[in-house]
Amino acid sequence: MQKVKVAVVGLGKMGLSHFSMINAHPDVDAVACDGSAFMADVLGRNIATRVHRDYDQMLANEPLDAVVIATPSRLHAPMVTAALDKGCHVFCEKPFCLDWQDSQRLTALAADKGRVAQVGYHYRYVGAFAEMKRLIEAGAIGRITHVLAEAYGPVVLRPKRATWRTDKAEGGGCLYDYAAHPLNLLNWFFGAPDQVIGSHLGQVFSEGTDDEVFSTLRWNDGPTAQLSVNWSDESHRKMSTKISLIGTNGRLYADRQECQAYLRKPVPGLAGYEDGWTVKYTTELTEDRWFYLRGEEYSAQLDDFVGAVRDGKAGAAENDFASATETDRTMAMIIENAETGQPVGEARAAAPQPAKKRGWFGR
Amino acid sequence: MDKLLFGDNQFFGINHMSEEKARAQAMRFQRTDAIMDVLDVAYDAGIRTFMCTTHDRIAEIAKRVKADPARYDGFQFYPCMPYAHKYANAVTEHGMVGALREFMPSDGLLATALTGTKALATKEVDGIARVLIDMEMKMFQGTKAPVVFIQNVFTDLLLGMGFTRAFKIFDDHIREKHGAEPAYITMNMPMLLDALEKEGIERPIICSNINKIGFRMSGGYDAYLDALQSGRVRAVAMSVYASGAIPADEAIHWISELPGVESIVFGASSAGNIRGTKALVDKYMGGGVQTGDPA
Numbered sequence: 182m183q184k185v186k187v188a189v190v191g192l193g194k195m196g197l198s199h200f201s202m203i204n205a206h207p208d209v210d211a212v213a214c215d216g217s218a219f220m221a222d223v224l225g226r227n228i229a230t231r232v233h234r235d236y237d238q239m240l241a242n243e244p245l246d247a248v249v250i251a252t253p254s255r256l257h258a259p260m261v262t263a264a265l266d267k268g269c270h271v272f273c274e275k276p277f278c279l280d281w282q283d284s285q286r287l288t289a290l291a292a293d294k295g296r297v298a299q300v301g302y303h304y305r306y307v308g309a310f311a312e313m314k315r316l317i318e319a320g321a322i323g324r325i326t327h328v329l330a331e332a333y334g335p336v337v338l339r340p341k342r343a344t345w346r347t348d349k350a351e352g353g354g355c356l357y358d359y360a361a362h363p364l365n366l367l368n369w370f371f372g373a374p375d376q377v378i379g380s381h382l383g384q385v386f387s388e389g390t391d392d393e394v395f396s397t398l399r400w401n402d403g404p405t406a407q408l409s410v411n412w413s414d415e416s417h418r419k420m421s422t423k424i425s426l427i428g429t430n431g432r433l434y435a436d437r438q439e440c441q442a443y444l445r446k447p448v449p450g451l452a453g454y455e456d457g458w459t460v461k462y463t464t465e466l467t468e469d470r471w472f473y474l475r476g477e478e479y480s481a482q483l484d485d486f487v488g489a490v491r492d493g494k495a496g497a498a499e500n501d502f503a504s505a506t507e508t509d510r511t512m513a514m515i516i517e518n519a520e521t522g523q524p525v526g527e528a529r530a531a532a533p534q535p536a537k538k539r540g541w542f543g544r
Numbered sequence: 545m546d547k548l549l550f551g552d553n554q555f556f557g558i559n560h561m562s563e564e565k566a567r568a569q570a571m572r573f574q575r576t577d578a579i580m581d582v583l584d585v586a587y588d589a590g591i592r593t594f595m596c597t598t599h600d601r602i603a604e605i606a607k608r609v610k611a612d613p614a615r616y617d618g619f620q621f622y623p624c625m626p627y628a629h630k631y632a633n634a635v636t637e638h639g640m641v642g643a644l645r646e647f648m649p650s651d652g653l654l655a656t657a658l659t660g661t662k663a664l665a666t667k668e669v670d671g672i673a674r675v676l677i678d679m680e681m682k683m684f685q686g687t688k689a690p691v692v693f694i695q696n697v698f699t700d701l702l703l704g705m706g707f708t709r710a711f712k713i714f715d716d717h718i719r720e721k722h723g724a725e726p727a728y729i730t731m732n733m734p735m736l737l738d739a740l741e742k743e744g745i746e747r748p749i750i751c752s753n754i755n756k757i758g759f760r761m762s763g764g765y766d767a768y769l770d771a772l773q774s775g776r777v778r779a780v781a782m783s784v785y786a787s788g789a790i791p792a793d794e795a796i797h798w799i800s801e802l803p804g805v806e807s808i809v810f811g812a813s814s815a816g817n818i819r820g821t822k823a824l825v826d827k828y829m830g831g832g833v834q835t836g837d838p839a
Contacts, residue, residue: 193640201700202704204706205735219640220640226669227669228705229706230706341637346636418570423563464760464787464789469761469762470762471762473700473760473762474701474731
């Protein structure tokens with residue numbers, strides 16, 4: 182079988198780890214690309230894989246099947262466009278595009294070209310969140326009304342030198358970097374929200390961008406969700422994302438390690454879940470892939486991408502461009518709402534309950 | 545190596561099952577006294593080796609051990625480097641080159657080499673790696689540190705990229721400068737073993753998950769057993785209980801019958817679990833301290 186030829190572009194924190202996993206994949210013939218002379222030079226001298234410095238030249242000269250884009254977010258739209266124009270399959274880091282209209286255009290372009298097009302929202306590959314999705318679809322906790330989506334971690338803990346991650350125009354900030362993850366999970370569970378209100382993009386230490394995010398999201402045919410995210414929280418060792426749901430038949434909670442379910446009554450067809458608490462751990466919900474670097478979810482999403490390209494699939498198994506576009510659009514709604522203070526989107530009036538006039542003692 | 549090594553995940557809020565338990569542990573062990581109390585229980589139960597990250601807080605532990613040579617006569621460290629957070633934070637703040645420059649002696653040739661004006665020569669890359677290793681080893685000066693590991697995220701990042709020459713630099717430097725045995729933690733043991741052999745590193749000490757249910761044994765259960773049976777690796781088994789999925793007695797019994805496994809590393813916070821695991825290792829693996837034990 183012919184190997185899939187993949188270029189990993191942008192060798193920063195995410196890019197290096199993607200490159201390591203892709204390069205170790207038995208079905209892949211990898212090359213790398215990074216604009217920095219230092220990185221390209223040190224790697225170029227020490228590894229067998231070819232390291233390019235110029236993206237356009239690489240696209241022109243290497244017979245590539247696919248690219249993995251892990252450059253600063255602002256560069257995603259032009260780089261993905263160039264790759265699709267060359268006929269490459271694309272895996273792009275999150276957030277997809279800073280302007281969701283670019284995301285929409287690229288979704289159409291990828292579909293038009295019949296390419297596998299995936300975005301790196303790895304939480305959908307965490308066993309506990311996948312179990313939560315399965316339970317929601319099985320109706321485990323009935324009609325869900327109450328949602329809390331959170332993410333906390335220690336990224337910006339004091340005023341510091343600006344990098345692209347702290348520059349909003351480059352796609353930095355807590356909203357794009359952190360909040361994108363719980364929002365993407367909400368999109369996975371409930372779709373795009375109909376209305377966004379009460380958004381706050383706050384600064385704690387940063388000057389160029391937000392360090393904390395609050396928002397309220399409404400679905401006309403679904404729940405209301407509150408988002409609470411902060412990347413200036415040193416009490417967490419690393420990023421921690423958690424979702425809590427309350428429904429008419431109980432409660433679900435998930436984070437990277439476990440999915441906890443409380444069911445008031447067992448649900449027919451849902452094996453292994455009695456009434457009361459049931460806990461499933463990511464460790465028992467996940468299978469090993471070819472290579473482990475920093476968590477099964479990172480290996481799994483790349484393995485699915487490579488597999489889809491190798492097997493000539495029509496699209497990505499999970500996290501296709503259309504689904505990432507929903508998240509870009511949701512973030513745009515939050516930004517607009519935070520800037521204008523006006524609700525964004527239409528909420529269908531939820532059958533307003535007129536206030537009843539009561540006397541002190543009567544009903 | 546001793547049959548049983550004591551690990552440090554439990555002290556730093558790392559728990560593969562529950563964020564709640566991880567936080568409870570972080571609270572319990574935020575004072576060095578609390579860590580020392582548990583280490584004392586392990587030491588008094590006959591577990592003499594502490595396999596630990598080069599975390600800032602381990603420097604405090606090393607200080608205490610050095611301060612009481614009578615009490616901790618047989619205490620030895622197996623350092624695991626690097627402490628990745630320190631570098632990740634520096635890279636976020638200063639960029640890749642800037643971060644490296646931060647860690648080099650300011651007057652030296654290496655800092656000059658990192659000004660970014662010209663490409664780094666191979667010997668400069670090697671020199672930078674040696675300075676970083678020495679920096680991580682500083683806290684263990686004056687203690688016994690006979691085996692030194694590379695942490696799994698770093699090992700596996702280099703392994704995946706094919707930057708295996710770095711292992712050779714590490715191997716040579718740990719032997720020559722620090723008089724210790726180089727060793728490797730990985731989540732991909734069969735692949736790493738092949739790569740080390742290609743660098744001319746024979747019968748390496750490799751720490752990886754080895755457990756009866758194949759939990760996080762990337763590369764496949766059978767490939768692990770083949771590697772162990774081949775005699776090409778001196779294995780240290782971690783995650784032998786597979787995060788609690790295998791009963792302790794069954795887990796240790798199974799490990800004891802595998803060829804090639806020289807040691808087990810485990811973490812625990814309660815005296816009961818520490819003594820329980822020690823008793824099982826004594827029962828199935830002949831227990832005792834294998835090397836450097838006058839008794």
